[in-house]
Amino acid sequence: MGIKDDAVEVRAQGWRTLAALHGLIEAELERSLQAVAQLSVVEYTVLDALSRQDGWHMRMQQLARATALSASATTRLVTRLEDRGLLTRILCADDRRGIYTELTPKGVDLLEEARPSHDAALERALAGAHEVPELAPLVDALPRLHARV
Amino acid sequence: MGIKDDAVEVRAQGWRTLAALHGLIEAELERSLQAVAQLSVVEYTVLDALSRQDGWHMRMQQLARATALSASATTRLVTRLEDRGLLTRILCADDRRGIYTELTPKGVDLLEEARPSHDAALERALAGAHEVPELAPLVDALPRLHARV
């Protein structure tokens, strides 16, 4: 087994670890968000992304990228949230193909209501993952990516 | 903003980064595996997990954990692969509730055929992700988790 093969195997193992941790966290968030706000993880992701956006509006395609979803899934996701009154579609004046989505006050409220639960669930999930030997190193590495210090 | 709030935000950002990278990689693998072997990422994950198992057999529940899938999804996933002749169900002698799944020679062949393409796609995805500033640190951290040196 040469150096090159090692690199391949190391990448594969890294990916498996990443996928496993992702799965754990997503499951925990899903349970938590569903319980507290009847939101799925992607739905929360949309609301959160919009809330961290200047003016609280984003275009469909930005949303698709932010959620790693297809265009069609994004359309229906936005429709779903719009039907619940959590955001609104706003036609784009300068580019009439484009559509902005914007949080409604109700959307902001629900997000603020869900956020503490989300954050707690994330913390729980990471703590739980840290107990799994294969996942612990990644859990430790994660906060170092963006730490201020 | 206190220290505690910072920790929450750091975790959230770490999670967003993890999810984004996961999405990119999964999409790239999906395309690649679909093209070369008509396999989805989870399907490949099952075959790969079985191949790295002594005796090439696993129980349904192990598989469910390895793929981060529900029990019912696992049942149908295994059924799908069984219908294609890539693995077989084997009744467990000592625990008659349990069911082992085992790769068939055909399954091994397909896996070996798909693996190079999978590994290349993974490498491409990581290289691509490395170009995205927010993702680069995580991409760099990944191979260090399990590196031999």
Place this chain on the structure above:
DNA sequence: GCGGTATAGTTGCTTGTGCAACAATAAATA
């Protein structure tokens, strides 16, 4: 051994997702 509880896996049903085809608008080219 016998009833109650826990565990393993499967099935019905509903829902979210991706792909491909589409409509509408913008941008490029002649």
Place this chain on the structure above:
DNA sequence: TATTTATTGTTGCACAAGCAACTATACCGC
């Protein structure tokens, strides 16, 4: 300006996923 080409978002369709309910087997206390 007219025509092609690219981009943005939406819809029809097929399929995979989760939840809850179910069957079958194992385990535990009596």
